[in-house]
Amino acid sequence: MNDTPDALDDDAVGKDRQFVNALARGLEILRCFRPGEKFLTNTELAKRTGLPKPTITRLTYTLTKLGYLDSPADRGQYQLASGVLSLGYSLLSNLDVRELARPGMRELAERTRASVSIGLRDRLTMVYVESCRSSSAVTLRLDVGSRIPLASTAMGRALLCGMPQQERDFVLDQMRLQDELRWSQTKAGVEQAFKQYQDLGFCVSLGDWEKSISAVGVPLHMPMGDKLMAFNCGGPSFLLSQDTLMNDLGPGLVQLVNDVKVKMGMAYESGPEQTAHTVR
Numbered sequence: 001m002n003d004t005p006d007a008l009d010d011d012a013v014g015k016d017r018q019f020v021n022a023l024a025r026g027l028e029i030l031r032c033f034r035p036g037e038k039f040l041t042n043t044e045l046a047k048r049t050g051l052p053k054p055t056i057t058r059l060t061y062t063l064t065k066l067g068y069l070d071s072p073a074d075r076g077q078y079q080l081a082s083g084v085l086s087l088g089y090s091l092l093s094n095l096d097v098r099e100l101a102r103p104g105m106r107e108l109a110e111r112t113r114a115s116v117s118i119g120l121r122d123r124l125t126m127v128y129v130e131s132c133r134s135s136s137a138v139t140l141r142l143d144v145g146s147r148i149p150l151a152s153t154a155m156g157r158a159l160l161c162g163m164p165q166q167e168r169d170f171v172l173d174q175m176r177l178q179d180e181l182r183w184s185q186t187k188a189g190v191e192q193a194f195k196q197y198q199d200l201g202f203c204v205s206l207g208d209w210e211k212s213i214s215a216v217g218v219p220l221h222m223p224m225g226d227k228l229m230a231f232n233c234g235g236p237s238f239l240l241s242q243d244t245l246m247n248d249l250g251p252g253l254v255q256l257v258n259d260v261k262v263k264m265g266m267a268y269e270s271g272p273e274q275t276a277h278t279v280r
Contacts, residue, residue, distance in 0.1 A: 025051060026059050030068060030084060035146065039077035091129075092144070097222070097229070098130040100263045104256045105132040105231075112249055114235040115140040116256070118220075121159055124150045124174060126230065140213065140235055151175050151186045154205040154217030155232035157193035161203060162219025162228050172279055187279050194279070202250040207237050214240045216250040218257045222264075231257055 032040060032048045042060060046053040060078055063069040067083035092098065098118065105116040113136040119126035128146045133139050142148070150156035150171070160168055172190070176183045193203035202218045215234020222229070233253045234240065240249065 025049070025055065026063060029056070029059055029063060030080070033080050039079050041077055045078070088145075095129060097220070097260060097264065101130065101231075101256070101260045102132065104259050105130070108233060108252050108256050109134045112233065112235075112252065113139065113239060114233050114249060115142065116231065116233045116253070117142065117155070118229055118231055119148070119155050119159075120227075120229050121150065122147070124171070124178060126150055126153065126156050126159065129229070149209055152189060152205065152209040153232070154193075154203055154215040154234060155230045156217070157190060157203045157205065158197070158217030158219045158232070159228060159230040160190060161194055161197040162221060162230070191279050200246070200250060201254045204242075204245055204250065205234075206242060206245070212237050214245060216245055216253050218253050220257050220260065
């Protein structure tokens with residue numbers, strides 16, 4: 001498992017004979033495109049990946065031929081093509097939990113005038129794979145495909161709470177290396193989330209990511225395999241007091257996740273896990 005661009009290093013390839021460097025580089029190019037960015041040039045892609053421009057040029061040519069990139073009118077700019085979309089929707093269509101959870105998510109979102117979402121981890125971010133918003137005029141506008149930080153959000157911290165210790169240690173170390181100046185603050189927030197999860201069954205973010213956004217989060221282990229995801233429920237901070245988060249949204253989200261577990265045939269958990277969590 002490698003969650004950093006170091007996967008592209010030649011030294012890493014030399015240590016792992018099963019690792020296909022060319023494939024990794026191609027996938028890194030596809031990761032460069034961010035929400036709201038339609039086009040990127042070879043120069044921009046080279047800067048973001050750290051790869052030589054001649055290498056980028058060959059990779060974008062290949063990805064275009066394969067249908068994963070498109071270059072309208074050969075302007076030297078590239079955008080994601082339908083081949084990428086087909087991969088993403090194949091993943092989403094196989095996540096049965098989305099369909100099982102959607103009715104409860106809608107009900108909770110409407111009752112609390114908040115947004116309820118499901119996310120999966122991608123390196124040090126969470127990616128939304130399902131989202132339901134209330135009909136309230138004021139709510140969050142994050143849709144499927146949106147990315148939020150792992151370290152400072154209720155959803156991300158909830159995922160950390162559900163991880164095995166070894167995997168959690170690895171991810172936390174990556175967080176530390178990514179931003180050592182803020183590590184003490186990040187560590188304190190994660191430790192607080194662990195305590196909240198052990199005591200309450202959910203964790204809380206009171207404007208830790210964005211001052212105007214507050215949310216609660218709960219992890220969910222899938223019954224088959226080792227896939228872990230997390231739910232959140234949140235909205236504008238001025239609408240969601242700490243009391244509302246602790247006594248309404250948090251318990252409501254725990255109940256939603258437990259209902260999903262029952263629908264998936266998993267053992268019902270009446271309370272939070274009692275495993276001790278640590279940040280080393």
